[in-house]
Amino acid sequence: MTSVPLSPTDATLPKVTVRRQTASGRVALTLFVIALIALVAMPWWAKTGTIRMILELCCYIAVAQMWNMLAGYAGLVSVGQQAFMGAAGYAMFVLAQTFGVNPFLAIFLSLLVPAALAVPCYLLLHRLDGPYFAIGTWVVAEVFRLVASNMGWLNAGAGMSLNVMKDYSGFERNVAMSLLCALLILATIGGSYWFLRSRYGLALIAIRDNPVAAASQGVNVGRLRFMIYVAAAVGCGLAGAVYFMAQLRINPPSAFDPMWSNVAIFIVMVGGIASIEGVLIGTLIYFIADRWFGEYGASYFVVLGVMTVLVALYARTGIWGAISKRWDAPWFPISRHLILKAEDRA
Amino acid sequence: MLDRGAGMDRDILLRATDVSKSFGAVRVLHGVSFDVHRGEVLGILGPNGAGKTTLFNMISGDIKPSGGDIRLGEQRLSGEPPFRRCQMGIGRTYQIPRPYSGMSTFENLLVASTFGGGKSEAESYAFCARVLQDCELADKANTRAGSLTLLDRKRLELARALASDPKLLLLDEIAGGLTEEESKQLVALVRRIRDRGVTIVWIEHVLHALMAVADRLLVLNFGEKIAEGDPQEVIANPEVKRVYMGIEA
Ligand SMILES: Nc1ncnc2c1ncn2[C@@H]1O[C@H](COP(=O)(O)OP(=O)(O)O)[C@@H](O)[C@H]1O
Numbered sequence: 279m280t281s282v283p284l285s286p287t288d289a290t291l292p293k294v295t296v297r298r299q300t301a302s303g304r305v306a307l308t309l310f311v312i313a314l315i316a317l318v319a320m321p322w323w324a325k326t327g328t329i330r331m332i333l334e335l336c337c338y339i340a341v342a343q344m345w346n347m348l349a350g351y352a353g354l355v356s357v358g359q360q361a362f363m364g365a366a367g368y369a370m371f372v373l374a375q376t377f378g379v380n381p382f383l384a385i386f387l388s389l390l391v392p393a394a395l396a397v398p399c400y401l402l403l404h405r406l407d408g409p410y411f412a413i414g415t416w417v418v419a420e421v422f423r424l425v426a427s428n429m430g431w432l433n434a435g436a437g438m439s440l441n442v443m444k445d446y447s448g449f450e451r452n453v454a455m456s457l458l459c460a461l462l463i464l465a466t467i468g469g470s471y472w473f474l475r476s477r478y479g480l481a482l483i484a485i486r487d488n489p490v491a492a493a494s495q496g497v498n499v500g501r502l503r504f505m506i507y508v509a510a511a512v513g514c515g516l517a518g519a520v521y522f523m524a525q526l527r528i529n530p531p532s533a534f535d536p537m538w539s540n541v542a543i544f545i546v547m548v549g550g551i552a553s554i555e556g557v558l559i560g561t562l563i564y565f566i567a568d569r570w571f572g573e574y575g576a577s578y579f580v581v582l583g584v585m586t587v588l589v590a591l592y593a594r595t596g597i598w599g600a601i602s603k604r605w606d607a608p609w610f611p612i613s614r615h616l617i618l619k620a621e622d623r624a
Numbered sequence: 625m626l627d628r629g630a631g632m633d634r635d636i637l638l639r640a641t642d643v644s645k646s647f648g649a650v651r652v653l654h655g656v657s658f659d660v661h662r663g664e665v666l667g668i669l670g671p672n673g674a675g676k677t678t679l680f681n682m683i684s685g686d687i688k689p690s691g692g693d694i695r696l697g698e699q700r701l702s703g704e705p706p707f708r709r710c711q712m713g714i715g716r717t718y719q720i721p722r723p724y725s726g727m728s729t730f731e732n733l734l735v736a737s738t739f740g741g742g743k744s745e746a747e748s749y750a751f752c753a754r755v756l757q758d759c760e761l762a763d764k765a766n767t768r769a770g771s772l773t774l775l776d777r778k779r780l781e782l783a784r785a786l787a788s789d790p791k792l793l794l795l796d797e798i799a800g801g802l803t804e805e806e807s808k809q810l811v812a813l814v815r816r817i818r819d820r821g822v823t824i825v826w827i828e829h830v831l832h833a834l835m836a837v838a839d840r841l842l843v844l845n846f847g848e849k850i851a852e853g854d855p856q857e858v859i860a861n862p863e864v865k866r867v868y869m870g871i872e873a
């Protein structure tokens with residue numbers, strides 16, 4: 279039996295070009311590179327206090343973007359990403375403090391821990407739907423906290439200090455923190471952008487919009503969700519390792535603090551879910567609100583909560599959603615604009 | 625052991641044997657068996673609720689049969705997830721369109737072409753543009769799928785299924801709501817797809833569209849096959865006439 283060619287032959291295919299980049303994207307990419315350089319150069323223009331503040335900002339951006347990939351694209355609403363931040367943070371402290379590994383090397387080695395823990399966690403959680411999945415992730419984070427509180431070699435409830443950092447001068451530590459800030463942004467924002475622009479980004483958006491159709495179009499939905507879950511665990515782990523290295527101290531309540539999930543949800547919902555732009559805008563708003571109102575304590579959390587609910591009710595797509603409806607000028611363009619050559623237009 | 629599949633005719637692309645489906649206590653399909661021959665257009669008729677879409681869902685793997693066996697060529701489909709069935713060459717449309725509403729029409733096709741059809745992204749560009757032209761969607765290539773009209777969403781269903789370059793194409797009521805002229809164009813398109821060597825199973829209420837292109841017809845009623853064969857003979861069948869009121873008109 280001969281097989282009939284199924285696809286049109288090359289001769290009948292139209293001439294096409296596909297535009298990926300936009301003017302706004304080029305401007306934003308330039309600014310992004312400048313921002314990365316500015317981060318790396320921080321020891322020469324910023325005081326230690328400023329560097330610490332920016333490091334915290336970078337951690338918020340990183341964690342929020344990881345949550346955005348999970349909830350905004352993969353449909354995995356997690357409220358327990360702090361599990362992986364704390365796990366990597368502890369792994370880094372143990373490697374550097376207990377085993378004497380160079381702390382900067384320890385940061386990278388510590389990422390193996392969230393990666394390895396994410397696999398069984400996902401296998402356990404992925405059968406749970408919607409709210410049950412969310413509750414499951416929270417339970418996992420609480421279990422991690424309880425385990426850390428009871429492990430002698432993690433110094434149990436008292437926590438650990440990173441005394442080995444005293445071997446480095448203040449300037450050396452600033453250089454390290456600055457490089458780590460740049461790396462964190464490059465890995466989480468740059469990495470997400472690279473992924474979303476690839477054909478896997480197409481599949482991820484397809485899953486977000488209609489997982490049933492995506493599967494019937496050849497997308498391995500389960501595997502892609504798994505990959506995102508593990509990647510988000512590693513991304514949050516990197517943020518955790520960097521954050522606690524700057525803190526020089528870690529203990530179970532800080533390592534597995536649900537505040538990180540609350541803040542990530544606030545940032546992504548207010549800034550605009552399923553967009554990198556939204557994460558950057560949301561982080562900025564959170565950070566400013568935190569500086570201005572942080573001193574009012576609990577009432578300020580109420581304000582953040584109310585803002586999140588209002589956005590969820592009246593502006594589902596957040597600030598970036600409202601902006602992009604008006605101006606089609608993405609900072610991180612991922613779409614593919616088809617241009618058919620005139621003579622081939624149908 | 626010899627079974628029906630082992631000595632299967634090379635001429636048969638899909639064979640369903642004694643397929644049934646129950647949702648809880650409700651039996652929706654009762655032991656339906658049929659063959660789809662390579663290169664043919666098989667039309668499926670039946671009143672609403674007869675189980676036609678459910679049959680497609682079991683071929684594409686969206687739901688599991690309660691009993692029976694479905695084979696594509698020599699291969700059993702049970703246990704294969706939907707994404708792999710698509711990669712094996714089964715493309716389908718949904719009766720209620722399921723577009724990826726946040727992406728453009730063109731990007732909707734790219735998903736099917738790269739993941740289902742196994743083409744590289746670069747290869748897919750011109751191919752998907754061609755499919756868009758075939759399906760009258762070229763001027764909406766860069767329109768967000770979520771803002772398409774219902775008619776264009778139906779076209780998109782067909783275009784996206786074609787973009788995965790299927791061997792077997794399952795069409796679920798794609799002609800509803802078309803004008804006579806549009807449905808003529810659709811019939812011509814389906815014929816061209818068949819002439820390229822794609823085997824087609826088409827569920828359709830718009831009888832004249834189906835009659836214009838189907839090589840054989842199969843009629844389902846309350847989950848049972850009541851007729852199968854030559855289209856003229858099938859619609860002349862008294863039982864078919866009785867259950868399928870539309871035909872008498
Ligand atoms: N997921 C489901 N759960 C329960 N009942 C269903 C489900 N899908 C279909 N049915 C029922 O199965 C019957 C056949 O449905 P369907 O295959 O969609 O019919 P058709 O496509 O022939 O109109 C209907 O009575 C429908 O209500």
Ligand SMILES: [Mg+2]
Pocket residue numbers: 676677678719
């Ligand atoms: Mg139906």
